């Protein structure tokens with residue numbers, strides 16, 4: 001079997017994944033004959049991460065693609081990688097927010113007593129996503145030019161139609177893949193008629209002026225939606 005990292009069209013993807021499934025079924029049923037010895041765990045880990053250090057001509061790839069033991073271990077590692085990446089990101093964000101919230105509560109008390117007019121004005125902003133498309137993978141609809149100030153922001157988001165209630169992770173990121181997180185917070189929805197709203201505090205005081213993305217991720221769905229945004 002030839003393993004291919006290249007990106008292809010959706011129809012090709014479906015066809016390839018079907019072929020891959022058929023092949024995997026045969027391998028796991030012991031209907032194929034692997035050549036050479038089983039590679040070590042480190043190699044399977046690298047392969048699961050699609051590490052660039054592995055050449056596609058490496059004979060160990062051919063072995064793994066035909067060995068029921070290595071194949072099942074590889075599938076296990078790939079499944080773990082995928083769910084771990086998402087879970088770690090979400091759990092650590094939630095944990096960080098809980099810590100921040102706790103320290104905000106204690107420091108706010110101290111700050112209020114010491115300096116009632118401390119220079120940490122919080123700017124309230126509302127972003128209305130009610131009419132923005134929510135189909136996963138689709139480009140968000142034309143968004144009214146959303147901009148936030150480079151300040152401490154109390155951000156309220158009116159979530160798009162049919163949004164699930166629950167806990168959301170809100171982040172301001174540099175790109176649409178969730179890289180370059182500038183600020184993030186968690187918020188639980190509050191219903192207002194048909195609408196679900198979330199509010200969270202974001203510290204954008206150190207953010208550079210420029211284009212960013214606002215992302216919302218539901219705790220269970222875990223698909224992140226990205227909306228273009230400017231920090232001014």
Ligand SMILES: [Zn+2]
Pocket residue numbers: 034037038039063064067068069070071
């Ligand atoms: Zn093997």
